[in-house]
Amino acid sequence: MTIRPIILRDEEAQAIAEGRQTQLRRPVDESRLCVLTRRPVRSDFFFEMGADRALSAREGVHPVALNPYGAVSILLAELDEDEDPKRLGVKPEEFDFLCPFVEGNTHLSTFESGKQWTIAPHGRQQLWVKEAWRCWSGDPDRATYRAWHKDEEAKSRRVAGTYGWNSASSMPRALSRLTLNVSSVRLERIQHVTEADARALGVKPLECIAAEQRILGEDTSRTHGTHPHTLAFAVQWDTAFRRSMWIQNPWTWVISFSHDELHLRRAERREPKSARKAATT
Structure with missing residues (x-):
């Protein structure tokens, strides 16, 4: 079995912990492909x-x-x-x-958007999640995660005796609450995202459409009424990856995965009641 780290944004980590997300996308660095x-x-x-x-x-x-x-x-x-x-x-x-997230055999597969390069993993391969965190006394049972907090004030709040939240890149393996079992990885342009893909990416529909024209440009085939999850993902993508904007239609690694139930159960036991209540409202 091979296990690698992957850095997630707060919204991704929480969507996975809640069981809403089974797909991730990351820009392909074509200069290093x-x-x-x-x-x-x-x-x-x-x-x-x-x-x-x-x-x-x-x-x-x-x-x-x-x-x-x-x-x-x-x-x-x-x-x-x-x-x-x-x-x-x-x-x-x-x-x-040579993919940074998985090692496997490459072949052509047919999807709704056409034929795509797909990587089938060699054996069992996992990604352990790195996210913004803090911990008292180095005890995993006392670790908390920024993704639990919805309001920006709580996310930026400093706690007495600490220096606020630690960056995701600094998270040690012992404090990770999520592990992903990779089922496949494929290469696909970002604008080929379907509404079903966007749901699998864990996004929630947009509540406003002010950014719709800016994101889609001249593409009138998708609207807030017909593709609400896709538009929400496009806005989220442009916020996270400013060097690989939606309108540029970059190549992406599409990572499909299932959850490691053991780690999900452990995470749920550690999550404070207030955070669980906030996540369901």
Whole structure:
């Protein structure tokens, strides 16, 4: 079994703890996107052009680029650094994506939005959740989480003898209350989110539509009346990822998961009654 950390925002952590969320999305850093080839890859014109002219790549790790439709090309470095790298297109079954959230085999799957690259995990793989926290005496049973608090005043409040909330990135493994069992990861553009996806992302419908035109631009196929969860997710996305805005339609890692029930039960036992009551109102 492999377990990796993942940082969640407050609203994500609480939606997962309440059982409302079974999907996460994160921007793909295309400047660092790589694949692993397990055998040499050669151009379709290898034999026609000859080994000295045709493009090829050895087995191993290679940087890649995605075209607008998701086709994958290995970037082959040139001896002259001023020249752009040559691109060697690769086919399904010739490579596996190196994903920061899971290790597995890459293949093409068909979804509502079309064919998408999907990563099937090797064995059981988990993500342990890092979120904003604080703890007294290092005792996990005395840990509290900022996601429990709805109002901004409580989230920013400092407690006597402490320095307020600790950042999610600093959370130790022992204080994590949530563990996610990864079932699959796929690559998909953010605007391909469906209303069903948005529900799985744990968002609640927008209560106002002031940001609708700003988020969707010229896309009139989705409105507050027909896609309330999608619009709510679009607003949430733009707030969280300002370098990968919805209107830019970036590639994303789509992480599907199930909850680790043991950790959920432990978290529920530790959650104060006031927080549980607030979460249900």
